[in-house]
Amino acid sequence: MQQTLEILQRLxxxxxxxxxxxxxxxxxxEEFLRTRGFTLHRIPDASVEKAGIFASIGPVGPGGVLLSGHTDVVPVEGQLWSRDPFRLTQExxxxxxxxxxxxKGYLAAMLALADRAAKVELKEPLKLAFSYDEEIGVVGIKEMIGHLSSTIGLPRACFVGEPTGMQVAIGHKGKTALRAICFGESGHSALAPRFVNALHLAADFVQELRALQQNFALNGAQDTAYDIPYSTxxxxKLAGGTALNIVPxxxxxDFEVRTLAEDDSKDILQRILRxxxxxxxxxxxxxPKARIEIDAYNSYPGLxxxxxxxxxxxxxxxxxxxAVTKVPFGTEAGYFAGLGIATVVCGPGSMEGQGHKPDEYLELSELVACTQMLDRLLDDLRA
Known part of the structure; x- marks a missing residue:
């Protein structure tokens, strides 16, 4: 574990x-993997300020097992930390x-496994994916996924290491982020009844969304493996207006829809448009110019x-x-599954207990369990 902890400290x-x-x-x-003989493919984003990596060692081509994780984290601003958030502290x-x-606990375990894999002969390739911008809507892997087949080849299985307490997660909801832009007409607030207030359109539209939510709860598909067993x-966010005495x-x-696999996201979008x-x-x-425009500006698939x-x-x-479970949060797993890759989510830590919180921590025992799991995987891949 010492090497894993040293890697985690760096990450x-x-x-x-x-x-x-x-x-x-x-x-x-890249340097860590290059010195251990991995084939590397850097996938930059459009700004060239961020990048992801696909890496592989062992026999070239399709097959093998892919381990996947994201490099980005959520902000610490506004949170009360009792220690330096960007310095590993063991206690x-x-x-x-x-x-x-x-x-990053899972990323450290991935890299430590890469070191061990470089010292043995593999009958199947070990493949690794490191992405970016997962925390802002699973954006990075969406840009990277089209390069997977042409770089390291599609694996036979994929493990996404989001925190599940080392339980095997077999599902999560998909998500679509949307924006409703409501248009009315401006005027002096003293004459407000003569004008169509855009905030009134927005408020009425929110009521329609609440009715849609109620319909999901009473009549929609149900999956009791989730804490909230229906689509949501x-x-x-709701914003409008520039001054109290001006009709906006x-x-x-801004709103979101999280859908069960059994619900058709396209049908839900049509219901929203209606x-x-x-x-x-x-x-x-x-x-006559009153209207509401709907912009579905981001989405990711469920699993x-x-x-x-x-x-x-x-x-x-x-x-x-x-044990198997289904998690309430989104992951990158749906993109791998969308390529026909058999994919599950399994990693150390508790998203509910520690994810995105101040003084975030990982139990050392869970990192040990993750390392042991990856050692068993390496035994499977060895010649």
Whole structure:
């Protein structure tokens, strides 16, 4: 474990909050893997300020097993930390630092495994993926995934190491982030009833979204493996107006939909569009230009794997756990599954207990369990 802890110390020391450039941590990972004989492919983003990596060692081509994790972390601003968030601190069996749970602990275990894999002969390739901008909507892997086949080849299985307490996660909901731009007409507030207030359109539209949520809860698909067993609609931001004495002619509502695999996200979008038109039509009686425009500006797919699927059985054997779970948060797993790769989520740490919180920590015992799981994987890949 000493090497894993040393690697984790280096990884935590990189301030890879999503708003920042991640090229320093990428350079460290590249150098670590290059000196151990890995084939490397850097995938830059459009700004060339960030990049991800696909890496492989062993027989060239498709097949093998891919381990995947993201390099970015959430901000620490506004949080009360009792220690330096970008310096690994070990205390009472816990490893403190930003990203220890989400998910640099897993990245450290991946790199330590890479060192061990470089010293043995492999009958199947070990493949690694390091992404960026996961924390702002699973953005990085969306840009990287199209390069996987042409670089290191599609693996037969993929393990995404988000924190699951080392349980095998076989599902999570997909998500679509949307923005409703509501248009009315401006005027003096003393004459407010003569004008169509864009905030009124927005408020009525929010009521339609709440009705849609209620319909999901009462009549939609249900999956009791989730704490919230149905698809959800959440309005996170509502803004409009420039001054109290001006009727606002524009308002914006940002909202999201998290969908079960059983629900059709395209059908849900159509229902949202119909709700927007229903509200707009009512206000157009007084203002012909009243309308609501819907912008679905980001999305990522969910994950749904059958309990008993061969990849689940494999993950359970490697993790030495018969338990399966479904997680409430999104991951990159759906993008790998979308390529036909058998994919599950399994990694050390608790997202509910530690993810995105001040004084984030990872139990050392869970990092040990993760290392043991990856050792069993290496035994499978060895000649």
């Amino acid at each position: 935590v020391g990189f301030d890879t909050v999503s708003a920042n450039c991640n090229l320093q941590i990428i350079a460290y990972i 009472s069996g816990r490893l403190y630092g930003r990203g220890t749970t989400d998910m 609609v959440h309005v996170g 002619d524009q308002a914006v509502a 709700a927007a038109e229903k509200v707009s039509k009512r206000y157009r009686l007084d203002c 749904s794997v059958a309990d008993g699927d061969p990849v689940v059985v494999l993950a359970q054997r490697l993790a030495q756990s018969n």
